[in-house]
Amino acid sequence: xxxxxxxxxxxxxxxxxxxxxxxxxxxxxxxxxxxxxxxxxxxxxxxxxxxxxxxxxxxxxxxxxxxxxxxxxxxxxxxxxxxxxxxxx
Numbered sequence: 001x002x003x004x005x006x007x008x009x010x011x012x013x014x015x016x017x018x019x020x021x022x023x024x025x026x027x028x029x030x031x032x033x034x035x036x037x038x039x040x041x042x043x044x045x046x047x048x049x050x051x052x053x054x055x056x057x058x059x060x061x062x063x064x065x066x067x068x069x070x071x072x073x074x075x076x077x078x079x080x081x082x083x084x085x086x087x088x089x
Contacts, residue, residue, distance in 0.1 A: 042066055051080035
């Protein structure tokens with residue numbers, strides 16, 4: 001009886017070691033994957049930039065753009081100022 005229990009424990013230990021190694025290798029492969037290339041020019045990209053009109057105070061949040069750093073929209077016949085912190089771009 002004691003011999004059968006120790007064989008089961010050894011087999012379980014081998015199974016757990018195998019699962020831990022597989023999970024670790026999967027995480028390493030995930031970190032080693034290259035960064036995907038940016039979308040082609042002209043295709044919409046997700047951005048989160050806020051602009052504000054200095055004349056009337058209107059605020060605009062841009063969520064899609066054809067460029068990662070788009071030009072500021074115009075309001076009251078002048079370009080709006082970007083109020084999003086540079087670190088958030």
